[in-house]
Amino acid sequence: MLLGLLRPLARPVTYTRWLHLFIGTVFFGMYLFVDEHRLYIPVVLLGLLGLVPAVRLAEGLQARLLLSPHGYKDASSGIAAASSATWADRGRTALWLEVRLGLGLLCGLVTVQLLGAAVDLVSAAAGPGPARVLMLQLPGGHWWYALLVPLPLAALAAFVVGAGELITAIARRLLGPSAAERLAALEERTEQLLERNRIAGELHDSIGHALTVAVVQAGAARAAGNAEFTDRALGAIEETGRAALEDLERVLLVLRESGQPVGSRPTLADADRLLESARASGAEVVAEVSGPLTLVSGPVSREGYRIVQEALTNVLRHAGPVPTRVRIEVAAGRLELEVCNSLPEPAAAGGRGSGLRGIRERAALLGGHATAGPHEGRWRVRVGLPLDGLR
Known part of the structure; x- marks a missing residue:
């Protein structure tokens, strides 16, 4: 049973999916350097970008490359690699970009928080002063805090696997072939x-x-x-x-x-x-x-x-x-x-x-x-x- 839980962590596609989620936040991060107040603008721009027919082709190829275990040539992945032919395809592509952005931001937040929690537990175990772990204030100087370090790391691993499966399922739904393509x-x-x-x-x-x-x-x-x-x-x-x-x-x-x-x-x-x-x-x-x-x-x-x-x-x-x-x-x-x-x-x-x-x-x-x-x-x-x- 333990081997079954650890098997996804040995698959390269688990980490390429993690990377795919992070790539989705690049556009948003670049905008923050320009204007950190009107955050609705990148959301609107992504929606408009999804209406461009060629974007569906680019997103489909990238999704196949990073989400499918067999690479961008995997036609059986359930992800289409073709430009938008109808307005329905464009609408699904626009929605995909919005969902990808949201999941990417969530993935970045969870990754930073859980990795930070592991580091804070090590600091609390080694240092004499109090340490804040996630939303908890812990007194320092207790060596056994180090025994808790695997917990946020395990939670991060579970999140990465689950988020990767979720983004792949959404990609098949929103970037999958239309009825005409099927x-x-x-x-x-x-x-x-x-x-x-x-x-x-x-x-x-x-x-x-x-x-x-x-x-x-x-x-x-x-x-x-x-x-x-x-x-x-x-x-x-x-x-x-x-x-x-x-x-x-x-x-x-x-x-x-x-x-x-x-x-x-x-x-x-x-x-x-x-x-x-x-x-x-x-x-x-x-x-x-x-x-x-x-x-x-x-x-x-x-x-x-x-x-x-x-x-x-x-x-x-x-x-x-x-x-x-x-x-x-x-x-x-x-x-x-x-x-x-x-x-x-x-x-x-x-x-x-x-x-x-x-x-x-x-x-x-x-x-x-x-x-x-x-x-x-x-x-x-x-x-x-x-x-x-x-x-």
């Missing part, structure tokens, strides 16, 4: 989470496709027992693996937020490499591309590429190297994607894995639709996307 931060956080989920989906599609192609190619090469086919299979594995490594590197750069330039993501213009990869695995892939792909916006084209990639991966994973038809059509303001493959076994239909779920989620995000299931004896994945789904 909403903006929530939207930004949501966008970050959506972006990370999208990246995770891309990584799943890219690496899943590469591994599926590698497994199918290796199995086909072993079964063929032909050196020429084995060479082609190894080449396809190498090319697919290299593309997957590029995607992995790009994703890791984004997740690390390194600030380094990130390579461009593949679009439908790069769909040929998907088709060639599937053909190299032994599948008979027939592609039909109609309409100008240049009309497809970047986000739709990139997501369309991932949809075709996942559909082909599902074909190789569940049906193997079977005849497959891929249709990419741009017409009437829409992008139509269709991947059909034969079903050598009824069990190959599947359709409950994360791949099809990812296709549906991508399509829904762009305002489109996706269907998957048996169609005329074949398995068909069909996706329709508006060309202006995202820009």
Whole structure:
């Protein structure tokens, strides 16, 4: 229990908060040298100063630096570091300056009085004459007064800790983010989470496709027992693996937020490499591309590429190297994607894995639709996307 009481005294933030309270009295102390009678003037001036938008930014950064255990970069401190955007923000900033001044003056008074009491107790214990300790007049010459010295020091320590917690709580209330700022931060956080989920989906599609192609190619090469086919299979594995490594590197750069330039993501213009990869695995892939792909916006084209990639991966994973038809059509303001493959076994239909779920989620995000299931004896994945789904 004693250690719990003493723990706050070992934290540096306890003393930076104490310093923060003293800094609040500097302006008032400077004014005393000019005019010690009209003390209401600095109070009024501080209130007017709080109406300046940039003051909220300066006060927020200083409060984060001295009141937060993690410094001025601590966005989770509950203290905003932004200029006033509304009159409500300015009013709270003005009130903060007044409260900070009042608590600072109280902190200075208590600190001086309690430290003085400790010194007076030592003087009363050592000197023969009487001594005034706080508001008490004590006779001098009693050595045991020295045993009471820890009492005002302990009271000062408790006051410093309590005042620091109080000023921090007030800072969070008066300098904390407004409702609009909290909403903006929530939207930004949501966008970050959506972006990370999208990246995770891309990584799943890219690496899943590469591994599926590698497994199918290796199995086909072993079964063929032909050196020429084995060479082609190894080449396809190498090319697919290299593309997957590029995607992995790009994703890791984004997740690390390194600030380094990130390579461009593949679009439908790069769909040929998907088709060639599937053909190299032994599948008979027939592609039909109609309409100008240049009309497809970047986000739709990139997501369309991932949809075709996942559909082909599902074909190789569940049906193997079977005849497959891929249709990419741009017409009437829409992008139509269709991947059909034969079903050598009824069990190959599947359709409950994360791949099809990812296709549906991508399509829904762009305002489109996706269907998957048996169609005329074949398995068909069909996706329709508006060309202006995202820009």
